[in-house]
Amino acid sequence: DSGVTQTPKHLITATGQRVTLRCSPRSGDLSVYWYQQSLDQGLQFLIQYYNGEERAKGNILERFSAQQFPDLHSELNLSSLELGDSALYFCASSPRGISNYGYTFGSGTRLTVV
Amino acid sequence: AQTVTQSQPEMSVQEAETVTLSCTYDTSESDYYLFWYKQPPSRQMILVIRQEAYKQQNATENRFSVNFQKAAKSFSLKISDSQLGDAAMYFCACSPTSYGKLTFGQGTILTVHP
Secondary structure (H helix, E strand, O other), X not given: OOOOEEEOOEEEEOOOOOEEEEEEOOOOOOEEEEEEEOOXXXXXXXXXXXXXXXXXXXXXXXXXXXEEOOOOOEEEEEOOOOXXXXXXXXXXXXXXXXXXXXXXXXXXXXXXXX | OOEEEOOOOEEEEEOOOOXXXXXXXXXXXXXXXXXXXXXXXXXXXXXXXXXXXXXXXXXXXOOEEEXXXXXXXXXXXXXXXXXXXXXXXXXXXXXXXXXXXXXXXXXXXXXXXX
């Protein structure tokens, strides 16, 4: 257990639907990052939150949105889903600064859009 | 912006032998961090080793070591005494600041033959 909790682990949904992925960061970590890993591809950065504020944004689609709540957990909302959104979505967390153990990743949510 | 390139899509090694995975990066930042992550079939992202760019000494973690060539922007990973459990996808990543996002390479699939 890495300390970063992602739910659900698996999600199957139909095109056009909306889903919410949840992430609880490691205790004490203030930053949350969301990454997308499509089949046979590397990890693409989506968005970063630090202590409730959006800190950095990557190639995140307008259909996707995220937020970080006061208790520091984060949610990634994916709407109007398309087949191409099928991927493994990772959440990672880090403390205020880089620690000796770097970024800690959750086990991911595997989204399948049918 | 930073880029990370892993030029070896696949590598293989015999058990107990040594293998080196290549990584080059490009960043305009003067201070940054470099990482190697391992992704086994379980798809969990596991930190293998990290290197602060301001440190000239190459990082080492047990059987894993890096060859960090700052001027050449090269950051290779050497795995000594390879074990079957080392078989995985390996990602090189760069982060420009303590708060910055990780930029990943495309990954190298490592196969370990008994």
